[in-house]
Amino acid sequence: MxxxxxxxxxxxxxxxxxxxxxxxxxxxxxxxxxxxxxxxxxxxxxxxxxxxxxxxxxxxxxxxxxxxxxxxxxxxxxxxxxxxxxxxxxxxxxxxxxxxxxxxxxxxxxxxxxxxxxxxxxxxxxxxxxxxxxQTGPGGMIGQSPAMRKLYSQIEQIAKVDGSVLILGESGTGKELVANAIHQLSDRSDKPFQAVNCAGIPAELMESEFFGHEAGSFTGAKGKRNGLLKQADGGTLLLDEIGEMPMALQAKLLRVLQEGTLRAVGSDKEEHVNVRILAATHQDLEKKVENGSFRQDLFYRLETFSIRVPALRERGEDIERLVRHFANDIDSDALELLYRYPFPGNVRELQNAIERAVAFSQDGEVHAENLPQRITEFEAENEAESVTPASRWPTLNEMQEDYIKKVLAHVQGNKSKAAEVLGVTRRTLYRWLEDSGDR
The missing domain is CATH 3.40.50.2300 (Response regulator)
Incomplete structure (x- = not known):
């Protein structure tokens, strides 16, 4: 200023x-x-x-x-x-x-x-x-790498339409964050957003969970209950790990997508439902279609709009931004170790590693010795395994600006003393500050 x-x-x-x-x-x-x-x-x-x-x-x-x-x-x-x-x-x-x-x-x-x-x-x-x-994108996502800026653009475009979406990506990349961002930017943002992990529901209960049931339709069904599809009526439903859905239920889901109707367990009545389906998976659905474990017609229906979330190793320049989102500060040795490590568990693994390091730290900062052993002892077999971005090396101007700021902080903002420490005239110091916009 x-x-x-x-x-x-x-x-x-x-x-x-x-x-x-x-x-x-x-x-x-x-x-x-x-x-x-x-x-x-x-x-x-x-x-x-x-x-x-x-x-x-x-x-x-x-x-x-x-x-x-x-x-x-x-x-x-x-x-x-x-x-x-x-x-x-x-x-x-x-x-x-x-x-x-x-x-x-x-x-x-x-x-x-x-x-x-x-x-x-x-x-x-x-x-x-x-x-x-x-540093934040849609839905508060962290990162400004080319891969993430491309993702943000796709999210904004897909949010404008109202079809089903297939979100692809490895475990831990943030597929649910992407789904939530699509919902928040859509015309359904003031309606419910429901998320469910298909792998976490027992197969025998899955139909009731999604479609609801009538009282007495099975043992333990004491009253009528709306399923997740009805609960999300007007809004958005994320089906995480869609590849784990049984084939019989896939056929029923396809009918919801095509007709906008569902039938609760134990009911002979069709109900209309207006819900946008977002499906996410880390699996190769095309291979599952080939081996007969996923319906081809449902795959094509979901794939109308597909979006891929990049792995952390594809967006290495975002690592420091993510670390500083999870923790107050990090030392240079720890940051170097994180850049070398490929993070097969992606952002989720990074977050867990940072939380561990902070828990073992005396000052709340991330230090190399507090990172998990698999990270501190990792040795990349070749340079391609490293996620270190070339753009992270500071320029000479950036190094000069950083040094001047440290000197000014040391002398409590006294520019005459700072110029003396730096070995330059006060006029030269002011010119440097003006050039960097910090005067």
């Missing part, structure tokens, strides 16, 4: 101090507005970045101002000025969201440095928020 674009509001009832603060802040390149009371500031309804306010003011106090602005959707940071006798109040204000507080007599240089730090921190938070939003 450049200073010329940052808007600072001063709320101070002492005319001399008010004028001094306005002059000093304006000289630093900030856009400045000033007020004598909290009421005047609130009445102006300013969209500002930082508010510098005295705690003791005529009428409402600076603490009241803090409480009020925090109710805004994007509240400004609040820096409080306090006399010695109200330091306890200021410390309490920090606990309730104030960005900083300074005591009187006021050191203007200290105030300018504090405003600069507040704005830099605010800018970093906004960049992080923007970065996170840029």
């Amino acid at each position: 450049s200073r010329g674009k940052a808007h600072v509001a001063v709320v101070e009832d002492d005319p001399a101090l008010n004028e001094l603060l306005v002059e000093e802040l304006a000289a630093e390149g900030y856009q400045v507005s000033h007020f004598g009371t909290v009421e005047d500031f609130l009445l102006a309804s300013l969209d500002c970045d930082v508010v510098v306010s005295d705690i003791r003011l005529p009428g409402a106090s600076g603490l009241s101002l803090l409480e009020t602005v925090q109710q805004q959707s994007t509240p400004p940071a609040v820096l409080l000025i306090t006399a010695f006798g109200t330091v306890d109040q200021a410390v309490d204000a920090l606990k309730h969201g104030a960005a900083d507080f300074l005591t009187k007599p006021l050191d203007v240089e200290h105030l300018l440095l504090s405003v600069q730090r507040i704005l830099e921190h605010r800018n970093l938070k906004q960049q992080l928020k923007r970065f996170k939003s840029e």
Whole structure:
């Protein structure tokens, strides 16, 4: 955030101090507005970045101002000025969201440095928020690799139509996330989304689970019950591991897709149902059709719209994004091990590995020694097994920017000291910061 674009509001009832603060802040390149009371500031309804306010003011106090602005959707940071006798109040204000507080007599240089730090921190938070939003796809999926961007495009296109969809992909790639994203982007988003794993239902109960049953239709059926297809009426039903569905039930499902009708177990009455079927599997359904374990007509019906979820080894550049979604931070050695490992269990395996590493960590970060043994001891037989993306190596400019940021953090934002550490003039440092957009 450049200073010329940052808007600072001063709320101070002492005319001399008010004028001094306005002059000093304006000289630093900030856009400045000033007020004598909290009421005047609130009445102006300013969209500002930082508010510098005295705690003791005529009428409402600076603490009241803090409480009020925090109710805004994007509240400004609040820096409080306090006399010695109200330091306890200021410390309490920090606990309730104030960005900083300074005591009187006021050191203007200290105030300018504090405003600069507040704005830099605010800018970093906004960049992080923007970065996170840029890293997610439909349904909150993580990744910006070419394979994932292609997947996002397919999801958006398929969501617009209303036919059945076949979602293909290895176990652990996130097929249910894809199904949920299709539902959320469709015209059925305000209707139910049901997901069921066909492999998890005993064969003898599967028909009742999907189609429902009438009271007394079999032992234990004490009352009428709607099946999953009826429960998802108007919405979407995901049939995960569709390849595990028995052949007899496949014929009944095909009728639902073709006619939009179903018959509950023990009933002689056809019921209409309006449900979009999404089917997912890690199996090769074409081979199952060839060996007679999956109906060809159902396969063709489902395959009208098909979508393939990429394996993690096909989107290696997304590994760091995924890790930072599951954990706060990761050391470079651990990240290198993750890039080398092919992840046959895909994103699910990565998530489990990260959760384990965090559980064994003392600082909540991912360290190499806490990763599963199969990852730490894995040796790729050839370079093709590695998922390390060429694009992950930093450029010289990126390395320079990172080093400058570390130096600035070490000297607490003091650019004169930073220039001295870097062995350059202050003018050169400012030029570097301007080039990187961090000034």
